[in-house]
Amino acid sequence: MDALMNFGQGLFGVAWPAVWTLLKIVAIVAPLMLGLAYLTYFERKVIGYMHVRIGPNRVGPWGLLQPIADGLKLLLKEVVVPTNASKKVFIIAPMLAIAPALAAWAVIPFTDTLVLADIDASLLYILAMTSIGVYGIILSGWASNSKYAFLGAMRSAAQMISYEIAMGFALITVLMIAGSLNFIDIVNGQAEGRFADMGLGFLSWNWLPLLPMFLVYLISGTAELNRAPFDLAEGESEIVGFHVEYSGMAFALFFLAEYANMILVAALTSLLFLGGWLSPVGFLPDGILWMFAKMSFVLFLFLWFRATFPRYRYDLLMRLGWKVFLPLCFFWVIIVGAWMISPLTIWN
């Protein structure tokens, strides 16, 4: 490692720290891009098997090259800009959707040492980045110069803003018991406890003491991602979404953003509630593989939801967010606070 650093220092001189950071960013984003391409394949296969179908199996062995073919197809299509559309905003909107989804990865730790930027307020940074994602949706709907796209954008934006609040509250309980906004501290906090001492680490993770908040987070996460059963943004068979006017790669960017956000929420769920890179049992070592296994599990849950549940009605979606989750979260924050200062506390 030192040899590499010295070599880089010699080659780039003063610019080396910037180049080194760029290399690290590529090392995160490139596997992420590959991962989200194969997440679409995984999704189609899983839902296929759940529907007693085979799923994609024509391109390459077992259909493994399908995502590559899809990507190439979308790259070659023309991006049509509607008449009288606000052209600049129309082009910027998909970028605004995907950029925060990628930027958020800067603070996600994969193990206790493997992280691009170990900043003090990493959870807050994630909140900031994910809250910007909604602009891609609003602006795409507005810039399209189409009433349908605009109405779809309003609908999706309202949905995302509503569920962001419930998600934020679920995060507040986590950071209350962790006493830190740093992911590494949050995960390390989950490594301690009575069950962890007994070698049953998975019972010490946050999902068990914060079970209601874990469920709220998972469901709000699904809604925030505009995933089924909350996929009112693009309910193809019923309503028109914010991206009707988009085609080709501009359209694909919205989907890349959606899948990047899916992986992000899976990573956040793993870190905050499922113990990140910690091993579930005492006799196995901790490691990055556990992190990936937990992320895959959460991703599988998202796909499972999609294959299982029928789509929600929009008024019920709003009711669930504002009238069920929000009071529940308020209540649970107080409960956790009282629990923490009571003698029964399990967090010291």
Added chain:
Amino acid sequence: MEFQTAVFLFLAAILIYAALRVITARNPVTAVLHLMLAFFTTGGIWLMMQAEFLGIALIVVYVGAVMVLFLFVVMMLDPNFDQLRQGFWRYLPLGAMLGLVMVLEMGLVLGSKYFQVPLSEAVVEPGISNTRELGALLVTDYVFPFELAAVILLVGMVAAVVLTFRGGPKRSRVPNPSTQLYVKAKDRVRVLQMPVEKD
């Protein structure tokens, strides 16, 4: 040139450009977008001053929440640009005077002794989390202003509810899902027994 200075100049240039566009853009949506950019860049500059909590909170609160609502409102508007431009020269002296007063006030505040901390003292030692320090200050020394701000927000929330209140669940036309769920087929559908008609 130091790296930090270069980053500051870069961000400051974007900030000034965005702020200028906010007041010169013809289209209000463009103006709001540039305001968003201005907030975002300000967040970046605050981060450079090691105020990471404030910097990120600025982005969460203003870019993530307030500006979204602003954008909603502005997109719904149908402004008449000619009308907006009327009376520009009439209001210019008053506006310029207000602007001057604001600049003076800012100068006084920034020139006060609270802002004259030497750079060597302003640097935060590593290991001190300014989120934690800020939180501790908010619930100890500044607990009354903090609670007061919370009460003011509550008043705003109650006012918004009162403005849109339609007078209780009976007059509300919002469907109630639990009554919808408890509907049985026999409440809605009547199955009739009829003798077969023969010709």
